Amino acid sequence: MDMASFGADEWIEAAYRRFNEDGLAAVRVEAVARDLGASKGSFYWHFADRAELVAAVMAKWEQIETDFVIDLVERAGTPEERLAVLYDVIVDRMRQRGGERTLYVTAAGEGVDAVVGRVTERRVAYVAALLEAAGFDADEARRRGATVVAAVIGFQQLAAGGWRAGPRVETGELTASILRMSLTPAGR
Amino acid sequence: MDMASFGADEWIEAAYRRFNEDGLAAVRVEAVARDLGASKGSFYWHFADRAELVAAVMAKWEQIETDFVIDLVERAGTPEERLAVLYDVIVDRMRQRGGERTLYVTAAGEGVDAVVGRVTERRVAYVAALLEAAGFDADEARRRGATVVAAVIGFQQLAAGGWRAGPRVETGELTASILRMSLTPAGR
DNA sequence: CTCTTTCCATACGGTGGCGTATGGAAGACT
DNA sequence: AGTCTTCCATACGCCACCGTATGGAAAGAG
Incomplete structure (x- = not known):
């Protein structure tokens, strides 16, 4: 040794x-x-x-990301406050998490789509739970949860391609925008 | 010859x-x-x-996608009707457009991020214009337009990773959901 | 009919990745 | 001290991809 x-x-x-x-x-x-x-x-x-x-x-990654979600779950506060925390988390980690950008596309080829699918599911479930606590019924909360997660990942993708939000709209605002939208009830 | x-x-x-x-x-x-x-x-x-x-x-791709957006612009109808058309278009092309899945990540490495950025911008601008016509102010419309485009791309990414929406929620519903959310005004 | 230009196939060299073979150094065991 | 196990480095074979070199066929020009 x-x-x-x-x-x-x-x-x-x-x-x-x-x-x-x-x-x-x-x-x-x-x-x-x-x-x-x-x-x-x-x-x-x-x-x-x-x-x-x-x-x-990928096992290590799953562990870290799962612990992260668990930490988020265990925090106190109203759904709105928790979504605000989620906003900070997303914006904060957006820069460093460069590896995840390519993960969804390479997952199948590397044979790790099961892990990626599980982590995605936990994230969606977390946001959905928040939205359900905020008053949405389960199905609508799940749809919106998936949408929030998808939008965040989509922003990363668009930024990775040559697109910039532009002078009038900042990237951080986009994350804020989707979270706000997710909390706005549909009915009139 | x-x-x-x-x-x-x-x-x-x-x-x-x-x-x-x-x-x-x-x-x-x-x-x-x-x-x-x-x-x-x-x-x-x-x-x-x-x-x-x-x-x-990529030049050919830009041409095709740009023409596509122009076709969309030239259609008549209320913003809501046009968003419904957009829904059909998205769901319809989601399956065949497999190549675009990887495009955003590979764009920089292949030196084609300028083209990708332009096409993305046109799509965002199109949806933003629809939403502005539906009554949102320019900045909010742009944020929401970007969010819609990002969410659609994000759904593709999530699906490419192992994730499935689940038995209670269909994939098509997710697209419908984000379009509905994009049209719901924020205020109460 | 010959010569030139146009177009293309085969063969080669170079790079970068994965996995293997082989030998060897350094501790552990007796 | 000698041997055995553990751990590791160097060197190699293999494959896929890019780009180049070279020779040659087919068609047009004269």
């Missing part, structure tokens, strides 16, 4: 950092090895193949 | 088909050549490199 040796955890950690920066496509065996100052020989001693590393990274 | 020869247009057409199926990543020189029954030698006579083909494909 060398003290400077690389356990599987170090590999997963380094790979997770790469995922967080540039998505699953960036978690390449040689690249992660370079980050770690290790070599492929080490990697293939700890892992069967790249897919195993990717699966571990 | 052989009658069975391949002009640049044939290459662009075949490449566009690939883009439409599986995104820009699928427009590979050898693959398109195989589709056409041609070889790389032919390709590199008509094009300087792959980027030139990709640019041509």
